Amino acid sequence: MLKRLEIVGFKSFAKKTVLDFSNSTTAIVGPNGSGKSNVAEAFRFALGEQSMRSMRGKRAEDLIWGGSHTVPRSNRASVVIIFDNSRRQFKIDFDEVAIERVAFRDGTSEYSINGSRVRLRDINELLASANIGETGHHIISQGEADRILLANARERRSMLEDALGLKVYEFKKQEASRKLEKTEENIGQVNSLRRELAPHLRFLENQVKKLERADELRRELISLSQTYFAIEDTFLSQEKKRAAESKQNAKERLAVATSELATIEERATTDEEGSKRLSLVRKAEHDVERITGERSELSRKLGRVEGGLAAAKDRSERVAREPYAKVPRQDLTELAREVAKQAEEAVTPDTIYAALAAINKAVKAFVGRFTAPGDDLLADEERAAYALENERTELVAKDKLFSEELEKVKSALSRAREALTAHDETGRELRRRILDLAQAKAHEESEVAKSDAREHELTMLSEALERDKAEALALGGASAVSYTPLSQLPSEERRAQEDRKRVLERTKIRLEEAGGTGEEIRHEHKEVSEREVFLAKELDDLAKSAAGLRALIDDLDTELQKHFSDGLSKVNASFGEYFALMFGGGSARLALEEPEPEDTESLEEEMEEDMPTEKERPGIEISVNLPKKKVRSLMQLSGGERALTSIALIFAMSQVNPPPFLILDETDAALDEANSRRYGDMIENLAQKSQLIVITHNRETMSRTTILYGVTMGGDGVSKLLSVKFDEAVAVAK
Numbered sequence: 202m203l204k205r206l207e208i209v210g211f212k213s214f215a216k217k218t219v220l221d222f223s224n225s226t227t228a229i230v231g232p233n234g235s236g237k238s239n240v241a242e243a244f245r246f247a248l249g250e251q252s253m254r255s256m257r258g259k260r261a262e263d264l265i266w267g268g269s270h271t272v273p274r275s276n277r278a279s280v281v282i283i284f285d286n287s288r289r290q291f292k293i294d295f296d297e298v299a300i301e302r303v304a305f306r307d308g309t310s311e312y313s314i315n316g317s318r319v320r321l322r323d324i325n326e327l328l329a330s331a332n333i334g335e336t337g338h339h340i341i342s343q344g345e346a347d348r349i350l351l352a353n354a355r356e357r358r359s360m361l362e363d364a365l366g367l368k369v370y371e372f373k374k375q376e377a378s379r380k381l382e383k384t385e386e387n388i389g390q391v392n393s394l395r396r397e398l399a400p401h402l403r404f405l406e407n408q409v410k411k412l413e414r415a416d417e418l419r420r421e422l423i424s425l426s427q428t429y430f431a432i433e434d435t436f437l438s439q440e441k442k443r444a445a446e447s448k449q450n451a452k453e454r455l456a457v458a459t460s461e462l463a464t465i466e467e468r469a470t471t472d473e474e475g476s477k478r479l480s481l482v483r484k485a486e487h488d489v490e491r492i493t494g495e496r497s498e499l500s501r502k503l504g505r506v507e508g509g510l511a512a513a514k515d516r517s518e519r520v521a522r523e524p525y526a527k528v529p530r531q532d533l534t535e536l537a538r539e540v541a542k543q544a545e546e547a548v549t550p551d552t553i554y555a556a557l558a559a560i561n562k563a564v565k566a567f568v569g570r571f572t573a574p575g576d577d578l579l580a581d582e583e584r585a586a587y588a589l590e591n592e593r594t595e596l597v598a599k600d601k602l603f604s605e606e607l608e609k610v611k612s613a614l615s616r617a618r619e620a621l622t623a624h625d626e627t628g629r630e631l632r633r634r635i636l637d638l639a640q641a642k643a644h645e646e647s648e649v650a651k652s653d654a655r656e657h658e659l660t661m662l663s664e665a666l667e668r669d670k671a672e673a674l675a676l677g678g679a680s681a682v683s684y685t686p687l688s689q690l691p692s693e694e695r696r697a698q699e700d701r702k703r704v705l706e707r708t709k710i711r712l713e714e715a716g717g718t719g720e721e722i723r724h725e726h727k728e729v730s731e732r733e734v735f736l737a738k739e740l741d742d743l744a745k746s747a748a749g750l751r752a753l754i755d756d757l758d759t760e761l762q763k764h765f766s767d768g769l770s771k772v773n774a775s776f777g778e779y780f781a782l783m784f785g786g787g788s789a790r791l792a793l794e795e796p797e798p799e800d801t802e803s804l805e806e807e808m809e810e811d812m813p814t815e816k817e818r819p820g821i822e823i824s825v826n827l828p829k830k831k832v833r834s835l836m837q838l839s840g841g842e843r844a845l846t847s848i849a850l851i852f853a854m855s856q857v858n859p860p861p862f863l864i865l866d867e868t869d870a871a872l873d874e875a876n877s878r879r880y881g882d883m884i885e886n887l888a889q890k891s892q893l894i895v896i897t898h899n900r901e902t903m904s905r906t907t908i909l910y911g912v913t914m915g916g917d918g919v920s921k922l923l924s925v926k927f928d929e930a931v932a933v934a935k
C-alpha cells in the first residue's frame with residue numbers, strides 16, 4: 202500500500218526525488234554518507250515525528266537543504282508519502298492518501314492530507330487507524346535496532362501497544378476523557394447556577410404562599426360582603442318604607458286635629474273681647490308654628506353635620522390603622538448618606554461614640570417624621586373633623602335658643618288660651634274639648650318628629666352602606682358588590698347583621714395588610730421555577746452522559762487489557778521461535794513487570810491527590826536464555842547478540858500485527874555470514890505480510906529484494922537516486 206515517496210529540499214535531497222515502491226521488498230544501497238538514512242528520516246518526518254534527535258538534528262533548520270557552493274540553500278523541506286487506499290485501510294474515502302509535511306526555517310511545520318491543511322493530531326489519528334503508530338516501531342533507524350532492548354519497561358510497553366495496534370484505544374480513551382472532563386465542568390456550572398437560584402426561588406415561594414393566603418381572604422371578603430349587602434339593602438328599604446308610612450299617618454291625624462281645633466276655637470269667640478283674646482291666641486299659635494318650623498330646619502342641618510362628622514371620624518380611624526408610612530425616597534437616601542458619612546468618620550473610640558450618637562439622633566428624627574400623628578393625611582382628616590365639630594356646636598347652641606324661645610311662645614299661647622276660655626264662662630264644654638284636641642295635636646306632632654328622626658337615622662345607615670360597598674369593591678373586585686337582593690329578610694336579630702359587619706371589617710384590615718395581587722411575583726415565580734426544572738433536567742442528562750462516558754472508558758480499558766494480553770502471548774510465542782532460530786537454540790520471552798510493593802508514603806500521596814488516578818499498567822521485562830551460556834542481564838549480551846535479540850523481537854511483533862510497511866536501516870550491519878542468511882530468510886517471510894524497505898550494505902540482504910535504488914552524492918553535496926541491478930548494486934554499495 203506504500204506507493205511513492207516524494208522529497209524536495211529535505212536534508213541532502215536538494216532536488217525533487219521520487220521513490221516508487223513495489224509490493225514486496227525495496228533495497229536502498231549506496232556508499233557511506235550518500236544520504237540513505239536521510240530517506241528513512243524523510244519517512245519519519247512526513248509521519249509527524251516531533252523529536253529532532255531521532256532525525257539527527259538540533260534545530261528545524263537542520264532538516265532543510267543547507268546549500269553547497271553550487272546549489273543554493275532551500276527555505277523549505279517537503280516530504281509527501283503516497284499510500285494506495287483502494288482497500289480502505291485508512292478511514293478516509295479516497296483511493297489514494299497523500300500525507301505531506303512542510304517545514305520552514307522558522308521551525309514551523311504544516312501538515313496536509315490530500316492537499317487539505319490539517320492538524321498534527323488528525324495525521325496521528327489517521328495513521329493509527331491504519332496501524333502506523335507514533336512510536337515508530339515500523340522505522341528502525343541505523344543503530345537503533347536495540348532501542349526496544351534499551352528502553353525502560355514502561356516505554357517498552359508503549360512500543361508493544363503501538364505495535365499491536367492498540368493506540369486506537371488510547372485515542373478513543375483520551376477523547377472520552379476529554380468529553381468527561383468537559384461534562385463534569387458543565388455539571389459544576391449547572392450546579393452552581395442552581396445554588397445561585399435556590400435562595401431567590403425560596404423567597405418567591407414564600408411570597409406566593411402569602412399571595413395565596415390573600416386570595417383566600419379575598420374570597421372570604423367577597424362571600425361575606427355579598428351576604429351582608431343583600432341583607433342590609435333589604436333591611437334599609439323596608440325600614441324607610443315603614444318610617445315614611447307612619448310619618449304620613451301621623452301627619453294626616455295632625456291635620457284633622459288642627460282643623461277641628463280651629464273650628465271650635467272660632468266658635469268659642471264671637472264677641473269683641475273674645476275676638477281680641479282670640480287674636481292673641483292666633484298670634485301665639487302663629488309664633489309657635491314659625492319657631493317649630495325653623496327648629497326642624499335646624500335639626501335637619503344638624504343631622505347633616507353629624508353624618509359628615511361620623512364619616513370623617515371613620516376615615517381618620519382608617520388612616521390611623523394604616524400599617525405603612527409613605528416615606529419619600531429622597532428622605533431615605535439622605536438618611537443613608539448621613540449614616541454612611543458618620544460611619545466613615547468613626548475611626549477612634551471617641552469619634553465612634555460621637556458617630557453613634559449622631560446616627561441615633563438622625564434615625565430618631567427620621568422615624569419621628571413618619572409616625573402616625575405627624576402624618577399629613579391624618580392631619581387633613583382631623584382639620585375637616587374639627588371644622589364640622591365647630592359647626593355642630595354652633596347649631597346646638599342655636600337649637601337651644603330656639604327651644605327657649607319656643608317655651609316662651611308656648612306659655613304665651615297657653616296664657617292667651619286660658620284668658621280666652623276664662624272669658625267664655627259658658628264655653629266650659631268647649632274648653633274641655635279644646636284641651637283634648639290640643640293634647641292630641643301635640644301627640645301627633647311628636648309622632649311626626651319621631652319619624653323624621655328615624656328617617657334621618659336610616660339615611661345615615663344608607664350612606665355608611667355605600668362607603669362599605671366602595672371599600673369592598675376596591676379590595677374584592679366587582680363580585681364583592683354583585684348580589685341578588687332578598688325578597689324577605691332572614692329571621693334573625695339585628696345583632697347578627699352587626700356581628701357580620703365586624704367580621705367584614707376585620708377581614709378588610711387583614712386583606713389590606715396582605716398587600717396587592719402580586720401578578721409580577723407570580724410571573725417571576727413561574728419563570729424561576731421553570732428555569733429550575735430545566736436545570737435539574739439538564740443536570741440529569743449531564744450525569745447520564747458522564748456515566749456513559751465512564752462506562753465507555755471502562756470498556757475501552759477492558760478491551761485494551763484483553764487485546765494486550767492476547768497480543769502479548771502471541772508476540773511471546775513468535776519471539777521464542779525467532780530467538781531460537783537466530784541463536785540455534787535457547788529461549789526468550791516478554792513478561793509483565795512485577796508491581797512494586799507500595800510503601801505507605803506513596804499511598805498517602807495517592808490519598809492526597811484525591812483523584813481516581815488511572816491504574817498504572819505494568820511495564821514489560823525481557824528475559825533471555827542463550828544456549829550454552831548463563832546470561833542474566835541484557836547488558837551482558839555482545840553487540841551481535843543484542844542485534845539478533847532485537848531483530849527476533851522486532852520480527853515477532855511485526856509478525857503478530859503486521860505494519861503496512863517496515864523500514865530497516867542497516868539492522869543487519871552486525872551479522873556474520875551465517876546469521877545474514879537467517880536474516881534474509883526472515884525478511885522473505887516478513888515480506889509476505891508487510892512492505893519492506895531495507896537500507897543495507899549486505900550482499901545477502903540485497904539478493905533477497907526485488908527493487909534496488911542506489912544513492913550517490915556528487916561534488917555538489919546533493920543526493921541522487923538511480924535504479925540499479927543487483928550486480929550494479931553490489932558495486933554501488935562499496
Ligand code: ATP
Pocket residue numbers: 211212213231232233234235236237238239240262263264265266267268343918
Ligand atoms: P552511512 O552508510 O554511512 O550510514 P548514509 O548513506 O546513511 O551513510 P546519511 O547519513 O543518510 O548517509 O547522509 C548524511 C549526508 O547528508 C551527509 O553528507 C550530510 O552532510 C548530508 N546532510 C545532512 N543534513 C543536511 C542538510 N540539512 N543539508 C545538506 N546536506 C545534509
